[in-house]
Amino acid sequence: QAESGAAAEAPESGQKYKCLLVTCEGGLRKITLNRPSKKNAITVEMYNEWVAALKEAAEDPGTVVTTITGAGDYYCSGNDLSNFMGIDPSNMQEYSKQSGELLNRFVSAFIEFPKPLVAVVNGPAIGVSVTVMGLFDAVYASDKATFNTPFSNLGQSPEGCSSYTFPKLMGPAKASELLLFNKKITAHQACELGLVTEVFPEASMQQEVWPKLQSFAKLPVKSLVYSKALTRDVEKDMLHKVNRMECDRLVERWTSEDCINAIMNFFSRKN
Amino acid sequence: QAESGAAAEAPESGQKYKCLLVTCEGGLRKITLNRPSKKNAITVEMYNEWVAALKEAAEDPGTVVTTITGAGDYYCSGNDLSNFMGIDPSNMQEYSKQSGELLNRFVSAFIEFPKPLVAVVNGPAIGVSVTVMGLFDAVYASDKATFNTPFSNLGQSPEGCSSYTFPKLMGPAKASELLLFNKKITAHQACELGLVTEVFPEASMQQEVWPKLQSFAKLPVKSLVYSKALTRDVEKDMLHKVNRMECDRLVERWTSEDCINAIMNFFSRKN
Amino acid sequence: QAESGAAAEAPESGQKYKCLLVTCEGGLRKITLNRPSKKNAITVEMYNEWVAALKEAAEDPGTVVTTITGAGDYYCSGNDLSNFMGIDPSNMQEYSKQSGELLNRFVSAFIEFPKPLVAVVNGPAIGVSVTVMGLFDAVYASDKATFNTPFSNLGQSPEGCSSYTFPKLMGPAKASELLLFNKKITAHQACELGLVTEVFPEASMQQEVWPKLQSFAKLPVKSLVYSKALTRDVEKDMLHKVNRMECDRLVERWTSEDCINAIMNFFSRKN
Numbered sequence: 001q002a003e004s005g006a007a008a009e010a011p012e013s014g015q016k017y018k019c020l021l022v023t024c025e026g027g028l029r030k031i032t033l034n035r036p037s038k039k040n041a042i043t044v045e046m047y048n049e050w051v052a053a054l055k056e057a058a059e060d061p062g063t064v065v066t067t068i069t070g071a072g073d074y075y076c077s078g079n080d081l082s083n084f085m086g087i088d089p090s091n092m093q094e095y096s097k098q099s100g101e102l103l104n105r106f107v108s109a110f111i112e113f114p115k116p117l118v119a120v121v122n123g124p125a126i127g128v129s130v131t132v133m134g135l136f137d138a139v140y141a142s143d144k145a146t147f148n149t150p151f152s153n154l155g156q157s158p159e160g161c162s163s164y165t166f167p168k169l170m171g172p173a174k175a176s177e178l179l180l181f182n183k184k185i186t187a188h189q190a191c192e193l194g195l196v197t198e199v200f201p202e203a204s205m206q207q208e209v210w211p212k213l214q215s216f217a218k219l220p221v222k223s224l225v226y227s228k229a230l231t232r233d234v235e236k237d238m239l240h241k242v243n244r245m246e247c248d249r250l251v252e253r254w255t256s257e258d259c260i261n262a263i264m265n266f267f268s269r270k271n
Numbered sequence: 272q273a274e275s276g277a278a279a280e281a282p283e284s285g286q287k288y289k290c291l292l293v294t295c296e297g298g299l300r301k302i303t304l305n306r307p308s309k310k311n312a313i314t315v316e317m318y319n320e321w322v323a324a325l326k327e328a329a330e331d332p333g334t335v336v337t338t339i340t341g342a343g344d345y346y347c348s349g350n351d352l353s354n355f356m357g358i359d360p361s362n363m364q365e366y367s368k369q370s371g372e373l374l375n376r377f378v379s380a381f382i383e384f385p386k387p388l389v390a391v392v393n394g395p396a397i398g399v400s401v402t403v404m405g406l407f408d409a410v411y412a413s414d415k416a417t418f419n420t421p422f423s424n425l426g427q428s429p430e431g432c433s434s435y436t437f438p439k440l441m442g443p444a445k446a447s448e449l450l451l452f453n454k455k456i457t458a459h460q461a462c463e464l465g466l467v468t469e470v471f472p473e474a475s476m477q478q479e480v481w482p483k484l485q486s487f488a489k490l491p492v493k494s495l496v497y498s499k500a501l502t503r504d505v506e507k508d509m510l511h512k513v514n515r516m517e518c519d520r521l522v523e524r525w526t527s528e529d530c531i532n533a534i535m536n537f538f539s540r541k542n
Numbered sequence: 543q544a545e546s547g548a549a550a551e552a553p554e555s556g557q558k559y560k561c562l563l564v565t566c567e568g569g570l571r572k573i574t575l576n577r578p579s580k581k582n583a584i585t586v587e588m589y590n591e592w593v594a595a596l597k598e599a600a601e602d603p604g605t606v607v608t609t610i611t612g613a614g615d616y617y618c619s620g621n622d623l624s625n626f627m628g629i630d631p632s633n634m635q636e637y638s639k640q641s642g643e644l645l646n647r648f649v650s651a652f653i654e655f656p657k658p659l660v661a662v663v664n665g666p667a668i669g670v671s672v673t674v675m676g677l678f679d680a681v682y683a684s685d686k687a688t689f690n691t692p693f694s695n696l697g698q699s700p701e702g703c704s705s706y707t708f709p710k711l712m713g714p715a716k717a718s719e720l721l722l723f724n725k726k727i728t729a730h731q732a733c734e735l736g737l738v739t740e741v742f743p744e745a746s747m748q749q750e751v752w753p754k755l756q757s758f759a760k761l762p763v764k765s766l767v768y769s770k771a772l773t774r775d776v777e778k779d780m781l782h783k784v785n786r787m788e789c790d791r792l793v794e795r796w797t798s799e800d801c802i803n804a805i806m807n808f809f810s811r812k813n
Contacts, residue, residue, distance in 0.1 A: 116722055137718040152494040163501035169713040171440040171465035172502065176408040180387055180498050181487055194713035216723055220800040223694040226791055227722050230705035231714065234784060242505060249497055258491040423765040434772035442711040442736035443773065447679040451658055451769050452758055513776060520768055529762040 019046035020053055021071065027064035027217030028210075029057050036072025041080035042128065047102055051109045058114055064217040064224065066113070068136075069120040075145060078127025084254075084263055092255055100251035103128070104243055107160055110135040111239045116216065116224050120209055121145040121187070121196070130195075131160025134169060135239070137228060138197040140212075141187040142205045147195065148184040154266070155258025157249050164242040169194045290317035291324055292342065298335035298488030299481075300328050307343025312351035313399065318373055322380045329385055335488040335495065337384070339407075340391040346416060349398025355525075355534055363526050371522035374399070375514055378431055381406040382503075382510045387487065387495050391480055392416040392458070392467070401466075402431025405440060406510070408499060409468040411483075412458040413476045418466065419455040425537070426529025428520050435513040440465045561588035562595055563613065569606035569759030570752075571599050578614025583622035584670065589644055593651045600656055606759040606766065608655070610678075611662035617687060620669025626796075626805055634797055642793035645670070646785055649702055652677040653774075653781045658758065658766050662751055663687040663729070663738070672737075673702025676711060677781070679770060680739040682754075683729040684747045689737065690726040696808070697800025699791050706784040711736045 015021070021032040031053050033040040042050070057066040070076050087095045110117070110132050119133055121141040130147045133139050151157055158166075158179045166175040170193040177183040190196040200208050253259050286292070292303040302324050304311040313321070328337040341347050358366050381388070381403050390404055392412040401418045404410050422428055429437075429450045437446040441464040448454040461467040471479050524530050557563070563574040573595050575582040584592070599608040612618050629637045652659070652674050661675055663683040668690045675681050675689075693699055700708075700721045708717040712735040719725040732738040742750050795801050 116718065134714070137714055137722065139715045151498060152490045155491050155494050157494055157498045158501055163498065164505060167502050168439070168710070172405070172408055173410045173468040174465055175502065176387065176499075177468060179502065180408065180495055181490070194716055197715040197719060219694045219723070220697050220804075222798065223697050223699055223795065223800055224722055226795070227693060227699045227705065228718075230700055230784075230788060230791060231709050231717065231721065233787075234706060234780065238505065242501075245504075246501060249501060253494065253497070256493065258494055262491075422769060423761045426762050426765050428765055428769045429772060434769065435776060438773050439710070443676070443679055444681045444739040445736055446773065447658065447770075448739060450773065451679065451766055452761070509776065513772075516775075517772060520772060524765065524768070527764065529765055533762075 017049045017053060019043065019049050022053055022056070024060065024063055026214055027062065027221075028214050029060070029063045029066045031057070031066065031068050032071050033068070033076050034071045036070075036074070038080065039074040039077035039124075040070045040072070040129075041077045041082075043080045044083060044102065046080075047106050051106055054109045054113055058112075063115065064219070064221045065116045065118060065213055067118045067120050067213060070122050072123075074123045075119075075121045075125040076129035077124070078129055081263055081266060085267070096251050096254040099254065100247040103159060103250065104247040107132060107135075107243045107247075108240065111161070111236060111243065114225055114228065115221070116228060118213060118216075120205075120213075122205070124148070126150075128160050131158060131162035131166075133195055134160065134162055134165025139190075139195060140205075140209050141190065141196045141199050142202045143187050143199050144202045145187040145190075145199075146184055147178075147187070147190045148182075149178050150182040150184075152180055153182045153262065155256055155260075155262040156253045157246065159243075159246045159250060161239050161242050161246070163246055164238065166195075288320045288324060290314065291320050293324055293327070295331065295334055297485055298333065298492070299485050300331070300334045300337045302328070302337065302339050303342050304339070304347050305342045307341075307345070309351065310345040310348035310395075311341045311343070311400075312348045312353075314351045315354060315373065317351075318377050322377055325380045325384055329383075334386065335490070335492045336387045336389060336484055338389045338391050338484060341393050343394075345394045346390075346392045346396040347400035348395070349400050352534055352537060356538070367522050367525040370525065371518040374430060374521065375518040378403060378406075378514045378518075379511065382432070382507060382514065385496055385499065386492070387499060389484060389487075391476075391484075393476070395419070397421075399431050402429060402433035402437075404466055405431065405433055405436025410461075410466060411476075411480050412461065412467045412470050413473045414458050414470050415473045416458040416461075416470075417455055418449075418458070418461045419453075420449050421453040421455075423451055424453045424533065426527055426531075426533040427524045428517065430514075430517045430521060432510050432513050432517070434517055435509065437466075559591045559595060561585065562591050564595055564598070566602065566605055568756055569604065569763075570756050571602070571605040571608045573599070573608065573610050574613050575610070575618050576613045578612075578616070580622065581616040581619035581666075582612045582614070582671075583619045583624075585622045586625060586644065588622075589648050593648055596651045596655055600654075605657065606761070606763045607658045607660060607755055609660045609662050609755060612664050614665075616665045617661075617663045617667040618671035619666070620671050623805055623808060627809070638793050638796040641796065642789040645701060645792065646789040649674060649677075649785045649789075650782065653703070653778060653785065656767055656770065657763070658770060660755060660758075662747075662755075664747070666690070668692075670702050673700060673704035673708075675737055676702065676704055676707025681732075681737060682747075682751050683732065683738045683741050684744045685729050685741050686744045687729040687732075687741075688726055689720075689729070689732045690724075691720050692724040692726075694722055695724045695804065697798055697802075697804040698795045699788070701785075701788045701792060703781050703784050703788070705788055706780065708737075 019035055021034045023030045057063045116137045119136050119139045123144055124146045126148045130149050166179055174193055187199045191199050290306055292305045294301045328334045387408045390407050390410045395417045397419045401420050445464055458470045462470050561577055563576045565572045599605045658679045661678050661681045665686055666688045672689045672691050716735055729741045733741050
């Protein structure tokens with residue numbers, strides 16, 4: 001049932017990824033985030049697999065258009081906060097530094113991705129899965145999707161180049177509600193703000209979006225790659241600089257009282 | 272009646288500002304432009320006090336979110352044109368130069384302001400009070416508010432970094448109507464253009480906006496300050512450069528026939 | 543019938559342009575693309591005349607506001623693909639290089655144009671006539687107008703600085719549909735995306751737009767020119783750089799199999 005967005009959680013035999021399902025047909029590559037029981041929260045392993053899957057897509061001559069979608073009800077619930085758990089407090093600084101490097105590598109993979117990259121947002125999207133959308137070429141969303149970047153609620157700060165892409169896209173007056181004030185928005189609101197390309201009714205989304213993407217995958221790949229390069233190359237240095245600044249700030253934030261208290265509260269509410 | 276936006280004009284005893292009312296409670300600082308009988312037009316004294324009040328807000332450890340609003344029916348009618356009156360024509364060049372330095376210092380205070388800065392636009396806003404909104408983090412407006420930047424009608428040119436922030440925000444096709452062609456827009460139009468964050472019905476605005484801002488003022492201040500810095504620092508040099516160019520141009524414009532004739536016409540129509 | 547947009551195709555006696563009609567009255571200059579039987583497709587001759595007409599407008603002290611519109615039903619159907627026909631294949635490289643230089647010169651004329659420049663889009667607009675709109679100061683469109691940039695369908699890539707201006711204006715999620723995926727949009731959609739300033743009903747457009755433009759042409763020209771310079775000068779170097787990159791890419795694209803096949807298909811479908 002890959003077409004319906006409800007992929008099975010069990011990895012297929014021979015599947016090279018544990019947290020992703022990857023298929024490719026007629027030039028259209030589909031990368032499905034596949035931890036539906038955890039709302040597709042991103043573990044350290046999934047960050048690494050996602051980067052590897054983008055590299056594979058970039059290098060495969062048969063891939064024209066690459067899509068990201070989620071298995072189950074969620075698109076992606078963002079960074080798996082359990083990544084923070086079980087860390088020896090004496091190692092917290094070192095762990096935070098490593099996490100910053102991982103995040104930097106993850107976001108760089110989007111900045112550098114050379115072919116059209118499309119998010120098919122089947123449900124709620126949170127945190128870094130929202131912020132990197134500013135680096136996608138198109139975002140098609142279900143009308144049940146929501147978009148939430150609760151950084152300051154968690155004592156954190158923006159990533160995914162959103163501190164640059166969001167104000168550029170929607171202006172500071174709208175971006176601050178998302179980046180500073182934790183506002184959760186609907187798919188239609190995200191579309192008005194320019195973060196989402198088009199919104200589809202939940203019931204017909206899968207039937208409408210995939211044929212459209214299949215037709216895009218038949219366009220001349222060189223024209224697509226060169227056209228994307230023209231739109232992106234003039235700001236690539238800026239994006240890498242912003243990515244570095246954001247990650248350095250988060251390395252500090254993750255070891256701050258603000259963040260530690262917020263995450264402890266999150267887990268105590270949960271239990 | 273500070274909450275209702277209809278502050279008394281008489282300065283409170285011990286009040287350190289003559290043209291402003293300043294309060295701070297629960298992390299939320301409220302700076303009220305307080306010349307309601309003059310539609311809060313900005314005199315030389317008020318420019319200086321506004322800069323001082325922003326400095327005080329930036330330095331006060333108890334201030335998390337800072338707001339600007341207007342006493343009475345207007346938010347702010349912009350530069351008080353009587354600033355131009357009574358100047359000895361032989362001193363006009365020198366006066367114009369000093370005004371350019373004052374404006375540069377005023378706009379710089381917004382570029383450099385490190386904490387979330389929110390405009391609560393209770394009524395019509397004109398000129399520089401509109402243009403600096405591109406440097407705010409959020410703008411909440413009454414549905415009775417209007418936004419007007421009649422530069423070319425007055426033989427002048429844009430300031431407040433609007434020649435940079437407005438085209439970035441809404442594109443040249445929309446920005447030119449405001450910056451070149453003197454179009455006055457409603458709060459709803461300003462919201463569609465991204466200049467305004469959200470529009471509230473006049474009747475309920477005060478009851479809706481202040482509790483929202485009070486909740487923002489309880490967020491971790493470091494996350495807010497660092498997040499704002501990420502969104503602003505990469506363009507700070509550009510903003511200062513634009514501010515300088517705009518002020519230099521206005522020093523020339525203020526002594527031009529275009530401007531002198533327009534201002535004389537303004538006062539002859541008024542009398 | 544210059545006012546109605548249905549200019550006669552025959553050149554007036556003494557008219558210095560063969561493909562354009564140019565009039566100027568009360569500070570308002572009107573440049574009409576005048577090949578209605580060919581949907582105002584741009585021949586090599588028309589590119590050169592358009593550049594000359596912009597130079598004339600820039601230098602004429604009596605011109606305050608300059609407008610571009612189309613004779614007949616179309617605004618402009620873009621590059622005349624018959625420009626590609628009848629070229630000796632052994633000269634294709636050289637021809638492509640010359641075309642790149644012509645395009646670069648054409649787009650530079652818009653980047654450098656110092657006075658307010660307004661498109662009055664009376665009908666469908668295609669290709670380079672759409673992409674350079676990001677360099678105009680205002681775009682008024684009939685509700686019958688459409689906007690189409692079918693680059694990848696033709697094996698080509700964006701020009702007119704659209705690879706920079708479109709993502710800046712509407713964000714990558716919306717710009718990709720136009721620049722990568724050949725989406726044709728309506729005037730109302732173009733207005734929501736910020737490419738169009740305002741949409742008028744076909745029936746009343748001519749009566750509404752021209753008086754508005756006549757009033758703009760009475761504003762102080764120095765304030766308009768200096769204000770436009772403030773909005774544009776800080777990105778002029780970037781625009782020239784983007785223009786050069788886009789033209790270099792098209793020189794490669796025009797001699798590619800993707801493009802040659804697409805153009806041969808276009809003409810075989812037509813015949």
